[in-house]
Amino acid sequence: DIQMTQSPSSLSASVGARVTITCRASQPIARYLSWYQHKPGKAPNLLIYAASSLHSGVPSRFSGSGSGTDFTLTISSLQPEDFATYYCQETYSTPQTFGQGTKVEIK
């Protein structure tokens, strides 16, 4: 199975800050990478697919980049509703492995 490693595991940031989360795959996966946002007690939400394509309805402050083994999710200006846990997921193989998550907390 492909292993997905996210960093950091958690971070504290202020409203308006620029936030960057990284995800590394254990083998090259081209652009087969998605990002999800998950709030406690809620359904996860798809943010980004194909490494950099914004899912319908997702605010433009979210962006993704990368290919091969190294990927990045950036929130350009953190909003109060963005405090959540973020997961990357490889869509290259079965099982489609998730990263361990990055919890974004209020500073």
Place this chain on the structure above:
Amino acid sequence: EVQLVESGGGLVQPGGSLRLSCAASGFAFSNYWMHWVRQAPGKGLMWVSRVNSDGSVTTYADSVKGRFTISRDNAKNTLYLQMQSLRVEETAVYYCARSTTTIFGVVFDYWGQGILVTVSS
């Protein structure tokens, strides 16, 4: 509006069985592959199983193969997960999710809010 609503969770003893359901609405259920994903307490997300649009092809994570069975009833717009020989470590919130195919693989574009399964004596 797309809606996925899980039910059937609860407390079960180790070695016991449980069947989860996921009622779908707001889209052409029979056109989509469906999945189950779980999240153990304090842990991340783990893909569990998938079924193709007509129910003829199923795939499982190695850890549940032979014990879990995914199925669907397209006439009832409902997805199921039959879980047998449950283990304590399978205590988790179980989510159903719809998938769609992109140029770079399958993504989960809609999820239910999840249902808690507790395996404990």
